[in-house]
Amino acid sequence: MEEFINSVTLDKDKCKGCTNCIKTCPTEAIRVRNGKAYIIKERCIDCGECIRVCPHHAKKAVADKLEMIGNYQKAIALPAPSFYGQFPSEYSRKKLLIALKNIGFDGVFEVAAGAELVSAETEKRLQTENFKKPMISSACPAVVRLIQMRFPGLIDNILKLESPMQISAVMARKLFSEKFGISENELGIFFISPCAAKVTAVKSPIGIKKSAVNGVIPISEIYGLVHESLKNTEDDNQTNIFSSDIGVGWAGSGGESNALSSGKTLAVDGIQNIIKVFEQIENDKIENVVFIEALSCPEGCLGGPLAVENRYVAKSRLKQHMEEAKSEKAQIKPVLSKAITWSEPIFPSSVLKLDDDVMIALGKIEQIEKIEKDLPGLDCGACGAPNCKALAEDIVRGIAKETDCVFKLRERVRQLASEMIELESELPHTMNRTEKNEN
Amino acid sequence: MNQSMVKVFDIQKDDFISAGEASSSVKKILKQLGVSPEVIKRAVISMYEAEMNAVIHGGGGKGYAEFFKEHIEIIIEDNGPGIENIELAMQEGYSTAPGNIREMGFGAGMGLPNIKKHSDQLEIKSEVGKGTTLKITINF
Known part of the structure; x- marks a missing residue:
């Protein structure tokens, strides 16, 4: 592997x-x-x-530090759309971008711009029969990996387009290396992230060979600095807006599907909710839906673990940014004409498989069931596994033992104690002197 | 080692909350066996359809899933009214489901034809007034 x-x-x-x-x-x-x-x-x-x-x-979440931008001649910040929801809405989107730039970057480029290219290409793919429906968005890296592991049957449904982050990084690299007159690899591109999975998506990407992003900096890491920077931020003429309300809307659950003309979309957020919806797709029970937007965090990226603001407050602020963005136009022509298709294949993961040999795997399943029946079924977690069934599986996989279960352990102790009491009464004849003396 | 493993499920009449649990647990086992996603999909869709048929029409019943080295056999038996005309029931869109069930989005026909489409072998035994048994075979 x-x-x-x-x-x-x-x-x-x-x-x-x-x-x-x-x-x-x-x-x-x-x-x-x-x-x-x-x-x-x-x-x-x-x-x-x-x-x-x-x-x-x-x-x-292990991510990169702001200091890393010093390793490059010029550094560009790529804020995720959820970035805008983190700060008081009295600050315009443009002000937020300038404030972000002012904490040490040489330029900013909105990931929302890449998102709009993905939306446009998705729209096209929905019109043709060449792609399996319902199409499942690949925007959330945790969802893509969930599919690999638990829903391999849905791999064909994944929308195999590079993420808004990746596309924006490609565009920013071209745009700013030309602007600064430096080579593309002298430029550092940094994603400003609400998301832990995006770190993995950069360091160990799926669907592409190598990420165009050099580092992933958590929103929480730069939050305080941007807050300070906002206080003395003036409008400038160099910073541009790259997207409209469509790209900005991608930050929250429903944003990606609302960008599509079809009403036959389904937006689900929260990983447990997603699992339930995917179960239904597997059973072929979701009819008349052509596009599924699934975001692992509650309320989508606004609820990301590396975001700072309460997700509902952030959602309200984002709504205001989207209202404003309706009257704004992107000030820069897109560097790319369309979104990019994945170059690499995606494979199912085999971690759930018990054995390469079906018959041995069957035997293991029977063993697991037998052990599970014997466990107390309280799912207390004291053994260190999430539930009794998982412990049974761990025992069969050889990474746990039955006495990890406190109830099983107590049973064994009790058994041992009663055996000891039994043994206690069986003294060797040579030791039973008192009785003999009495006789 | 045994040559196969059998799982038995109770299927309750009109119980839409736990309906589908039998096919879900079969799905989980198939994933642990490392069966290909395409096969899992066919097995699950056919079993789910058959299970729902037993819930809606069959007044509940029993489900059996037997796992072999190279195939799975799914048997769903119900104690329902039986199918009068199997040929008719095999036609797409034909349905005898009552209105209230259809309003829930179930029973729009398609059950049996869909099972046939997704399985490698389908045997239907039915006797009016006694019940229906489906035997579905899917090769790995």
Whole structure:
């Protein structure tokens, strides 16, 4: 298997070994071992659920630092559309872009512009029979990986277009290297991200060979600086608006589907909700829907684990930006004429498979069921697995043992204790002197 | 080791909340077996249709899924009214589902033809007044 890189990682010092994260993980990728959470990398899809649910903030996304922009001659910031929802709406989108630039970048380019190219191409693909319907958006990297792992039958439905981030990075690289008269690799492109999965999408991309983005900086990392910078931000004539309300709208759930002319769309947010909808697509039970927008975070990217503002407040602000953007036009001609199709194939992941041999796998399933029947069925999580069934599977996979279950352990102790009592009464004849003396 | 594994499911009449659970659990097993997505899809769609037929028309019944090395056999038996004219029931769009069920988006016909389309083999045994048994075979 190719090298796997995960953005979501554990801060061991903060982890208390509680069971909150193991229970909410949609791919059952976390176990508690030696009193600390442990992420099974092959199973993690970087959805960020555990980051949201951990009461001790022990889960974090590994991303890049702002200092990294110093490694390049010129650095360009690529704010995700959700960036606009993070700050008070008295500041216009243009002001926000200038303030972002002023914290140390040499230019800004809106990811919303790339999003609009994706929308235009999606619209075209919906008109032809060449693409399998319902088409499932590939905008959310966690969703793409969820499909690889849990819904391999839906791989053909994925809209195989490069992401707005990637397309915008390609456009920004061309535009600014020409503008500054430097070579394309002297230019650093930095995605300003609400999303942990985008870090993985850059370092270990799906569908493309290499990402055009050099670094991913969390919105939360630059939030304070932009806030400060906004106070002394004046309008300038050099910073441009790159998109209209369509691209800006991509930040929230429903934005991508509202950009399409067809009403036969379905927008779902929250990873557990997505799983339910995908189950229905697999059963062929969703009729008359041609496009599915699925975003892993509640309220879409506005609810991303690396965003700062409350997702509903951010949503309200975004609405105002979209209103304003309706009367605005992109001030720069798109550098690319259309969105780019994936160059690389996508494969199902095999982590759920129990064995390469069907008969051995069947035997393992029977073993799992047998062990599970014998477990208490309380799904308490004290064993470090999310539920009894997962423990049974772990035992069969050889990464856990039955006595990891506290109830099983207690049963064994009790058994042992009663055996000891039994043994206690059976003293060797040579030791039973008191009785003999009495006789 | 056994040559196959059988899973048995109860199918409850008009229970739309747990309807589909049998096919969901079969789907999960097929994924653990590493069966190809295309085969899983066919198995799940046909089993789901058959399960829903038993829920809507058949007054509930039992489901059996038997996993072999190279195929799966799904049997859905119900104790319903039986099918008077199997040939007619095999026609797309033909339905005997009552209006209230159709309003829920189920029972628009297509059940049996859809199962036939997705399976490698389909056997239908039905006796009016006694019930219907479907045997669906899907090769890996």
